[in-house]
Amino acid sequence: MRSFTYARADTAEQAVRDNDADGCVFIAGGTNLLDLMKLQVETPEKLVDISRLPLAEIEEREDGGLTIGALVPNSDLAADRRVIEKYEVLSRALLAGASGQLRNKASTGGNLLQRTRCYYFYDLASPCNKREPGTGCSAMGGFNRVLAVLGTSEHCIATHPSDMAVAMRALDATVVTLKKDGDKRRISIHDFYRLPGDTPHIETVLEPGELITHVELPAPVEGARHVYRKVRDRASYAFALVSVAGVVTVEDGRIAHAALAFGGLGPMPWRDDAVEAALVGQAPSDAAFGAAADALFRDAQGYGHNDFKIPLARRTLIATLRELTAE
Amino acid sequence: MHFTINGQHHEVEADIRTSLLDLAREHLGLTGSKKGCDHGQCGACTMLVNGRRINSCLTLAVMHQDDEIVTIEGLGQPDKLHPLQAAFVSHDGYQCGYCTPGQICSAVGMLDEAKKGWPSHVSADLTDAPLDDHEISERMSGNICRCAAYPNIVDAIAEVAGLSDEQRQPEREVAA
Structure with a gap:
């Protein structure tokens, strides 16, 4: 690990002030950042410790939604009764991720900003456009079994690793930030992540030094069923090959509301309006579910080892929709 | 840096990069906690911080100066097992x-x-x-x-x- 200077902030305002140069990084739980620093994938010159900021509360808003402090640990968020009762897909997604120890440390804000687990991103001996822009992508012709089939570019096929963020997309969350100039900003989760294009090292729309302070959930969809289904190589403590977060309502025998987000398939937690358009107004049936899968994969591209993800995700989506719409 | 581990107060001079695990093992002689993978994958380094289990290899000691830290040595000893x-x-x-x-x-x-x-x-x-x-x-x-x-x-x-x-x-x- 390269050495760094360290500052502990007591307020969000102080944290953005302390983040005063290129090479400054906020640290909260640190479970991903420190791992990357040990390997020198990340080499920050200064860490601004935000773990003591008063941002660890979950509060109900008057509009029926929840405001989640950026420092709420993943385990507390998963076990919160309001989350379980109104946003079960979020609890399920969190509980499907990592281990008990990691969930106790990992923060809500940090989880959104996790880096990919692409093998080549971690291997300093291999070219990687995300780690070192312009050097090339080793995954494209390499071991890419776990990597993306949607939203890729010729420069990067990394997947976003988070389970939590997939549920956040299905729930239409909003990321609230504090910018360096002191302005607050509200960013829809749908606008928060960037496709890799030719700049795969830039993963979100956050500006340098911008701090996530909260994540807001809108009021829950009345009468919706929630499912998070994760398919992985072992039964616990593994990243998703494919995951589906679904929030669906059925009224008078027809799908009235469908929000579906996907993990393990793309460079960001994936959501596609065309999938939902294929479902809303339809009576639940395998034909309708298959049409939704067709819409999801209309532009999918496998890279060899990961070709299996397309049929796997198709079946996972259909199984999830059956569960979401079963009488 | 100052730490409270197993109810005992310690003043330690350590590199800013020191993980909580290395603090215990290398600076305080508390070698019960083990270094397996050093990447948070194996759990051999698990400690209790403010009563919660965490991977001590994946956190910086400097971030835990005001916490109550318990290692295996603090849970029990050969003559008085947990x-x-x-x-x-x-x-x-x-x-x-x-x-x-x-x-x-x-x-x-x-x-x-x-x-x-x-x-x-x-x-x-x-x-x-x-x-x-x-x-x-x-x-x-x-x-x-x-x-x-x-x-x-x-x-x-x-x-x-x-x-x-x-x-x-x-x-x-x-x-x-």
């Missing part, structure tokens, strides 16, 4: 023993989480998730045992949790 330590001995919950301190610290944290009503990935009902063998296995999945002593580890934890045979193996609907 109930989980005694149960691991009587159920033979190890072979080489390298993962054992982490397993035991993790189990202490896990039992407290279960007591608070926290659910897990395998809980069919997130608001009512009593411990059983399947729950114990899922909740302990962050602790790897290279010798695969898992059945005996589950036996030891189930005993300390006070589970009957019926409670350990209920008829259950397995969550997807």
Whole structure:
């Protein structure tokens, strides 16, 4: 690990002030950042410790939604009764991720900003456009079994690793930030992540030094069923090959509301309006579910080892929709 | 830097990069906590910080100066074992023993989480998730045992949790 200077902030305002140069990084739980620093994938010159900021509360808003402090640990968020009762897909997604120890440390804000687990991103001996822009992508012709089939570019096929963020997309969350100039900003989760294009090292729309302070959930969809289904190589403590977060309502025998987000398939937690358009107004049936899968994969591209993800995700989506719409 | 570990206060001069695990092992002689992978994957380094289990290899010591830290040495000693330590001995919950301190610290944290009503990935009902063998296995999945002593580890934890045979193996609907 390269050495760094360290500052502990007591307020969000102080944290953005302390983040005063290129090479400054906020640290909260640190479970991903420190791992990357040990390997020198990340080499920050200064860490601004935000773990003591008063941002660890979950509060109900008057509009029926929840405001989640950026420092709420993943385990507390998963076990919160309001989350379980109104946003079960979020609890399920969190509980499907990592281990008990990691969930106790990992923060809500940090989880959104996790880096990919692409093998080549971690291997300093291999070219990687995300780690070192312009050097090339080793995954494209390499071991890419776990990597993306949607939203890729010729420069990067990394997947976003988070389970939590997939549920956040299905729930239409909003990321609230504090910018360096002191302005607050509200960013829809749908606008928060960037496709890799030719700049795969830039993963979100956050500006340098911008701090996530909260994540807001809108009021829950009345009468919706929630499912998070994760398919992985072992039964616990593994990243998703494919995951589906679904929030669906059925009224008078027809799908009235469908929000579906996907993990393990793309460079960001994936959501596609065309999938939902294929479902809303339809009576639940395998034909309708298959049409939704067709819409999801209309532009999918496998890279060899990961070709299996397309049929796997198709079946996972259909199984999830059956569960979401079963009488 | 200043630390409170196992109820004892320590003043330490250490490199800013020192992990909580290295602080305990290299600076304070508390070598019970083990370094397995040093990447948060194996759980051998598990400690209790403010009562919660964490991977001590994946956190900086400097960030824990005002916390209550407990290592395996603080849970029990050879002449006065913690109930989980005694149960691991009587159920033979190890072979080489390298993962054992982490397993035991993790189990202490896990039992407290279960007591608070926290659910897990395998809980069919997130608001009512009593411990059983399947729950114990899922909740302990962050602790790897290279010798695969898992059945005996589950036996030891189930005993300390006070589970009957019926409670350990209920008829259950397995969550997807």
